[in-house]
Amino acid sequence: MASATTVKLVISNEVRLVDVVHAASETVAGIAGFEEDDALNVAIAVREAVINAIVHGNKMDPSRKVEVRLQARPRSMSARVRDQGAGFDAGATPDPTAGDNLMRSSGRGVLVMRAFVDSVEFKFREGRGMEVTLKKTRAGDKTKSSTRPSAAAADNGGMER
Amino acid sequence: MKTTVRTVGQVSVVDLSGKITIGEGDVVLRDKVLELLDGGHSKILLSLEKVSYMDSAGIGELVACFKKAREKGGTVKLLKPSGKVEDLLQLTKLWEVFEIFDEEAPAVASF
Numbered sequence: 406m407a408s409a410t411t412v413k414l415v416i417s418n419e420v421r422l423v424d425v426v427h428a429a430s431e432t433v434a435g436i437a438g439f440e441e442d443d444a445l446n447v448a449i450a451v452r453e454a455v456i457n458a459i460v461h462g463n464k465m466d467p468s469r470k471v472e473v474r475l476q477a478r479p480r481s482m483s484a485r486v487r488d489q490g491a492g493f494d495a496g497a498t499p500d501p502t503a504g505d506n507l508m509r510s511s512g513r514g515v516l517v518m519r520a521f522v523d524s525v526e527f528k529f530r531e532g533r534g535m536e537v538t539l540k541k542t543r544a545g546d547k548t549k550s551s552t553r554p555s556a557a558a559a560d561n562g563g564m565e566r
Numbered sequence: 567m568k569t570t571v572r573t574v575g576q577v578s579v580v581d582l583s584g585k586i587t588i589g590e591g592d593v594v595l596r597d598k599v600l601e602l603l604d605g606g607h608s609k610i611l612l613s614l615e616k617v618s619y620m621d622s623a624g625i626g627e628l629v630a631c632f633k634k635a636r637e638k639g640g641t642v643k644l645l646k647p648s649g650k651v652e653d654l655l656q657l658t659k660l661w662e663v664f665e666i667f668d669e670e671a672p673a674v675a676s677f
Contacts, residue, residue, distance in 0.1 A: 420589040445619060445650065452621055456588055502659040508633065510626040513658055517622050520657050 410436050410477040418459050418469045426473050427452045430484060437477035438543055447482055447541050450521035451475070453514040454486040454537045462488030462535050480546040487536045492529030567591035567617070569598045577674045578607045579645070583616035586624030591617075595624070599631040599642065608640030609677040613670070615646035620654055632664065645673050 412433055416422040430451040434444035455471060463469035469489040476483045501512040518525045522541040529535050567584035580598060585591050595612075602610055612628075620628075628644075635642045643665040647655055655661045667673035 423588055424590075442650075449619060449621060449650075452587075456621065456623065507659060507663060508629060510630040510633075511622070513622040513625055516658065517625075517654070 412473075412475040414473040414475075416455075416471050416473070418463045418465065418467055418471060420456065420459055423452055423455050423459070426455045429473075430475055433475040433477045434482050434541075437482040438480065439482065439541075440544075443541070443544060446521040447484070447539075450518045450525075450539050450541075451484045451486065453518045454484065454525075454539060457514050457537070458486050458488035458490075458535070461493070462490030464490065481540065481542040483541075484539045485536060486539075487534050489534040492535045495527040567594045569594060571598070571602070574611075574670070574674050577609045577611050577677050578602050579611045579613055579670065579674070581613045581616070585618050586620040586627065588621055588623035591620075592623045592627035595627050595631060599634065603635060603638045603640055608635065608638065610635060610640065610642045611645050611667075611670075611673050611677075612642060613645040614651050615648060617648055617651050619650040625654060625658055625660065628664075629660065641677060643667065643673060643676065645670060 410433065412429055414426060414429060416425065427448045430448040431444045434447040439447060451473070455473065458471045459465065463471065472485075472487040474485045495515070498515070499506050499512065501507070501509065501516055506512065515525070518537075518539060522539045524538075524540045526538045527535065528538070567582060567586060567590060570581045572579045572581065580602070582591075582595070586595055599610060610631075612631075632642045644655075645667050647666065655664070655666070665676065667676070
């Protein structure tokens, strides 16, 4: 089995650099064999994780950094995004598709992440910041798959971020 | 992202192209809609046919534009969202909030 292809990025805490990570994510997804549409899905999910890290995790603090590790394997891809913030409770934030939240102008990032990749895991490590890991397997390599975003994300993954 | 504004009857049709994302397209969209509202143009149709994708900031800006127009007595409606944009509008359930049209003529007539 071929070894993983890895890209590591450390970016300043600037939203204008989100596009850099987006482009890298699309490229790495392509290396993992994802079709163009699914590669864009992966890139959008990683993009949301990076936006969260910059805006909510690092609270726009220009002295902080965001670390991103992208890894392509023959049939899957993973992305790890780490900020330098104080962490948050991923389960304690409101569903953006429910009631009055629907008309809020923010709070849809995690919903989008969960819809566009297979799994999203949040882990806070004291002194190392919040770490979000996203994973996606190529559609043809799963027993049940879809290239469209998961509608289930709207039902159980809605959170503030 | 680029914007072009056409006037069809009393409706300002804003043709958007590119992506509506944080720090770029979202700002362009906000500025254009505010400019129209401040200029007395209260019937705004955002044509999304050439928008490749949005992120959560872009989605949020669409909602903010919708609310801002309503505050000023105006209306924002959407025309021809593309595949990825349509997916996102459905995922976030904003499909149920916005009036969305597949064709321009009925969209313009609906104001």
